[in-house]
Amino acid sequence: LLAEGCVTDAKGRAVTGGKGKVYQGEVFTVRIPPPTPAEPEGQDIPLDVVYEDDDLIVIDKPAGLVVHPAAGNADGTLVNALLAHCKGSLSGIGGVERPGIVHRLDKDTSGLMVAAKTDAAHRGLAKQFEDHSIDRAYLAVVWGVPRPTEGEVEGNIGRDPKNRKKMAVVGEGRGKYAKTYYSVVERLGTRTALVECRLATGRTHQIRVHMASLGHPVVGDPLYAGRHGRQAGPTGALPEDVKKTLVDGKGQALHAYILGFTHPASGERLQFKSKKLNYINMLCDIFRSV
Structure with missing residues (x-):
């Protein structure tokens, strides 16, 4: 609570x-909070299916969609959508509240996810996440331009002692080890940059925490960008039309655009690239002229 x-x-x-x-x-x-149903039910929620076979399904999750039921989100989640789409044929390893769920994206982070239809597929995918052999790349619009323009961020991530809703870079002996590679793709005007981030580990809020720790939080991030999240940039107040776009936007400008893994049944290496970059592209167009 x-x-x-x-x-x-x-x-x-x-x-x-x-x-x-x-x-x-x-x-x-x-x-x-309202009680969470013991067993989620299928709901007719549209899914953008990128790939599907008898073992797994890859979807492009929209921002605003919670992955699984929890306090405050009893239904209307990705799990409810998957149950309806897959007719209940999902891995049970994650328990009744998380059928098929091998990994997660934050509610307001969009992009590619893979879910398991069988327990064998779940185990195979989970092992790859554990071994960090999954290829995951994200695009983010961040405040400022990171220097150097290419590098890595290392630092244990754990609960922020001052705000339990947030994660933070913590000292040795606390939290879990985390490592992120970043590269500036494009400098957008004078205020922001488009950055590619690749995960060497997968911790809660990892990219959001690591980029904020560099002093370059993700645009639109209500937790880690502080007052810069949707209201102002580091160099001062934004034009009203830009501010309105951020306030009315889809959360943090962070999109999981590449997902690659070895198929747990066939052994084939699969690589997917998201085509749904509308929000990221829109922000890039806006900030190029600001």
Whole structure:
């Protein structure tokens, strides 16, 4: 409940830490989220299917779609869509709430994902994620231009001690090791850059945390870009039309555009490239002239 922001103090501020003392007379409000169904049901939610066979399915997830049911998102998720599309033929290794789910993308991160239809396919794909042999590349529009324009970011990632909804680069002995390779694809005007990020590991919010740690957070990121997320750039206020585009946009400008893996049944190496870069391309066009 704390992590989900369901506990607030008398002034309406979220209580995210569990180590603080409670004193007599203090008043807190606890919001109980709706219960999550024990077994998600299939729902007719459109899917952009990139590839499908008897063992697995590759989809291009839109921004705004939650991957699996959880507190606050009991249905309307990718899992509900997959259950309907695959007629219930999904791997059960992830449990009743996550059938077929081998990996995840954040709600507002769009792009390519693979789901397993069989337990054997799930095990084979999970092993590749564990071995870091999956090829994953993302495109991101970030504030500023990283220097050097090509490099790597290393740093353990764990829960932010000041905000349990966020992750952060933490010291040795805490969190999990994470490594991201980045390369500037194009400098966009004077404020932003288009960057390709490749994952050597796969931690929660990894690219968002690592780029923010460099001082170049992802445009539109409500968690890690601070006041620059949708309202202003590092060099000052944005034009009103640009600001409106970001406020009305689809979350952080981060898209998983390449996904490659070895098919767990056939042994064939498969490589997919997303064609749904509309939001990224739109932002690039906007920032080239700002």
